[in-house]
Amino acid sequence: MQLRRALGLMPLALLLIAWEVAVQLKVYPPVLLPAPEKVALVFVNDTATVLDHALSSVARVLVGIGLSFIVAVPLGLMIGRYRLLDMLTDWSIQIFRSVPPISLIPLAILFLGIGDKPAIALIFLSGLWPLLINTIFGVRGIERTLIKVARAARAGEFLVMKDIILPASLPAIFTGLRLAVGAGWLTVVTAEMIAVKSGLGYMILNAQLTFRSDLIFAGIIVIGAIGLLADQLVRIARGRVCRWQEGLTATNE
Amino acid sequence: MNRFIECVGVGKIYPGKTGPVEALRGIDFICEAGSFVCLLGRSGCGKSTLLQLMAGLEKPSSGQIAVAGRELDGPSPEAAIVFQDHGLFPWMTVQKNVEFNMKARGVPAGQRRDRARKFIDMTGLTGFGDRYPHELSGGMRQRVGIARALTTDPKALLMDEPFGALDAQTRGRLQDELLQIWETQRTTVLFVTHSIDEALLLADRILVFTPRPGKIAADIKVDLPRPRTQQSDDFTALARELRGLIGAERDFD
Numbered sequence: 001m002q003l004r005r006a007l008g009l010m011p012l013a014l015l016l017i018a019w020e021v022a023v024q025l026k027v028y029p030p031v032l033l034p035a036p037e038k039v040a041l042v043f044v045n046d047t048a049t050v051l052d053h054a055l056s057s058v059a060r061v062l063v064g065i066g067l068s069f070i071v072a073v074p075l076g077l078m079i080g081r082y083r084l085l086d087m088l089t090d091w092s093i094q095i096f097r098s099v100p101p102i103s104l105i106p107l108a109i110l111f112l113g114i115g116d117k118p119a120i121a122l123i124f125l126s127g128l129w130p131l132l133i134n135t136i137f138g139v140r141g142i143e144r145t146l147i148k149v150a151r152a153a154r155a156g157e158f159l160v161m162k163d164i165i166l167p168a169s170l171p172a173i174f175t176g177l178r179l180a181v182g183a184g185w186l187t188v189v190t191a192e193m194i195a196v197k198s199g200l201g202y203m204i205l206n207a208q209l210t211f212r213s214d215l216i217f218a219g220i221i222v223i224g225a226i227g228l229l230a231d232q233l234v235r236i237a238r239g240r241v242c243r244w245q246e247g248l249t250a251t252n253e
Numbered sequence: 254m255n256r257f258i259e260c261v262g263v264g265k266i267y268p269g270k271t272g273p274v275e276a277l278r279g280i281d282f283i284c285e286a287g288s289f290v291c292l293l294g295r296s297g298c299g300k301s302t303l304l305q306l307m308a309g310l311e312k313p314s315s316g317q318i319a320v321a322g323r324e325l326d327g328p329s330p331e332a333a334i335v336f337q338d339h340g341l342f343p344w345m346t347v348q349k350n351v352e353f354n355m356k357a358r359g360v361p362a363g364q365r366r367d368r369a370r371k372f373i374d375m376t377g378l379t380g381f382g383d384r385y386p387h388e389l390s391g392g393m394r395q396r397v398g399i400a401r402a403l404t405t406d407p408k409a410l411l412m413d414e415p416f417g418a419l420d421a422q423t424r425g426r427l428q429d430e431l432l433q434i435w436e437t438q439r440t441t442v443l444f445v446t447h448s449i450d451e452a453l454l455l456a457d458r459i460l461v462f463t464p465r466p467g468k469i470a471a472d473i474k475v476d477l478p479r480p481r482t483q484q485s486d487d488f489t490a491l492a493r494e495l496r497g498l499i500g501a502e503r504d505f506d
Contacts, residue, residue, distance in 0.1 A: 143338075143340075145336050145338055145340040146340055146342060148310055148334075148336070148340065149334075149336065149340040149342075149353075150357070151310060151327075151328055152308055152309075152310060152328045152333070152334045153328075153353060153354040153357040153358075153405075154327070154328055154330065154357055154358070155353075155356075155357035156357070159356065159357060163342075163345075163353070163356070164342065167342070167344040167345075168342075168344070170344075242344075244343050244344040244345075244385050244387070245343070245344075
């Protein structure tokens with residue numbers, strides 16, 4: 001674990017050194033490329049600004065991905081279970097998931113106006129497809145014998161869904177959630193550069209207009225750090241919920 | 254005599270990639286209540302297919318099957334199945350796995366718990382109720398499968414090569430325990446195996462299957478006194494006869 005942390009931090013430390021060297025060598029004037037210590041000062045002097053914007057972004061992703069979870073998981077369980085639903089939806093899913101949510105920003109603004117609504121709608125869409133596809137994949141991967149056991153026991157459809165299909169699909173659902181959170185986080189920053197007046201995306205864009213390159217760098221660092229944190233949280237949750245999987249898979253994360 | 258399972262002219266044809274495959278043809282057989290019948294044959298001779306049909310998990314292409322006097326339309330409540338790959342739910346503890354068949358029938362939680370404990374004790378799993386399947390040995394997993402099957406007081410146990418994946422010692426022990434259960438519970442047992450010795454150690458009656466298409470080549474009554482051993486002359490004589498019938502060069506155990 002310690003080795004893992006040391007190795008994980010090494011490239012980041014190297015990057016920091018390279019940054020400092022570039023500043024010292026004056027590759028770019030300080031207005032464009034601020035020194036690391038100047039960026040660090042942002043977290044002291046502008047704590048409230050950074051925190052406010054970060055919270056707005058996080059809240060949007062939570063709501064958007066929460067909505068995709070509520071829609072995608074039950075839908076995916078049904079599509080995975082019922083052949084007819086699969087035939088009905090397969091092509092549509094493949095078409096719509098190929099459309100980058102960012103490309104829908106103009107439409108989102110036309111239909112939903114400016115503000116949280118279009119941003120959340122886009123985050124919802126970017127999380128929907130990975131969650132949906134992974135849930136379906138999870139249902140498909142169920143051992144056939146287990147379904148036979150349920151049929152032989154004459155278990156009702158609701159019990160089969162709740163006690164067999166859902167738990168069997170959970171590892172895949174968590175994989176989907178990891179991808180969805182990542183995609184949602186990418187989308188929120190972009191959407192905030194266009195549709196709303198708060199959030200890290202807005203903060204960065206605004207900082208560019210006011211020549212606060214230190215704030216831009218600070219924003220990027222926060223975006224990356226929250227992305228890492230969110231991913232770790234989903235991984236920990238997965239480990240808790242899918243404890244029964246320990247020893248079944250070859251690689252332990 | 255009490256006819257428990259009746260097959261009349263049962264055939265099964267699967268649609269294959271290179272044309273239909275006839276898995277079973279013209280199966281006529283009556284199984285008396287309380288008897289121990291082995292379905293013996295090489296792999297691909299249709300013996301497992303017949304078990305699936307009698308379990309109500311698949312429909313015959315021709316002919317009729319009746320269990321306990323009623324024509325089959327889906328799994329019968331009178332029969333329980335034990336699968337070769339045990340069919341345990343990896344996300345449920347031993348206790349929950351054993352409870353499942355009762356849960357499917359709407360048995361109240363408290364009653365379920367007590368009854369599951371009784372069968373956990375009976376199959377020698379005392380103290381393992383809180384373990385997950387992956388923490389158990391192959392033999393113990395199959396014990397869980399048997400315990401689960403017994404909880405609903407089935408009149409028949411349908412067993413599909415239940416001990417096929419176990420080492421010789423464990424297999425021997427489970428065979429003895431199964432015979433004990435059979436004698437105390439007075440259940441009918443239909444037991445699929447490819448092992449001549451296993452069939453001779455267990456069965457009152459052996460149905461010998463031959464492949465392409467699967468059919469019953471011989472119906473042999475086994476009168477050897479119990480408990481049986483492989484060492485008696487009668488045993489070896491019968492084994493030789495069976496070897497000739499299934500057309501094997503040697504017992505592939």
